[in-house]
Amino acid sequence: MELPDIPEKGDLSDWLNIEGNDLDKFNTMVRDSAVQWTSDLANEWDDTADEYDEWPDYVPLVREEEEPKPFPVVALGTMMEEAVIEFKGYGKQPLSMIAGSALATASLACQGLSDVGRDSQNIGPISLSLLTIAESGERKSSLDKAFSKALRDWEREKADEMKADIKKSIADHSEWEAKRNGLLAAIKENQKKNALRNLPKEQTTDIKDNDE
DSSP states (O other), X not given: OOOTTOOTTOOHHHHHTSTTOOHHHHHHHHHHHHHHHHHHHHHHHHHHHHHOSSOOOOOOSSOOOOOOOOOOGGGGOHHHHHHHHHHHHHHOOOHHHHHHHHXXXXXXXXXXXXXXXXXXXXXXXXXXXXXXOOOTTSOHHHHXXXXXXXXXXXXXXXXXXTHHXXXXXXXXXXXXXXXXXXXXXXXXXXXXXXXXXXXXXXXXXXXXXXXX
């Protein structure tokens, strides 16, 4: 709805400042405008409906689902291909889901051993980010547990081997933290003493009296 007699880029506050205008007049204009708009829309709809005897074919918002192509399991390499195919025989999960879990496990095992250099300035770990979208009941968790079992076993073995080193590291860190806290406390105390030395004598006396 356009407001009459207002300057360019004006708004309701400008219209209300014009003598004779108030909110009651504005509400009346809104109701009249809504009635007119509804009437115009109904007439336009009647004119449009007369042009069509039936609804036209709709245009889908998404493309039709394509027939899935066979997963290129041969690209995984002989060892991983055989593992994926063998697991498919009794796990019954989709081949692509099994391959994704196998790739994720392999990349996790290798990422600390090697980097990938796409060029001289773009070098990073040989790791992958994978996303599997599956419905409940497709046994994705059991699949990941099966393929990552060797990694979890290795982690447990390493944790057992390093218990003594971990214990010593925790003790060393606690000792370092205690020394650090002592140094910080000493620095703060020294700063306080230096600040007192630089104060006038009467202010220093007042501070000492307050501390007592």
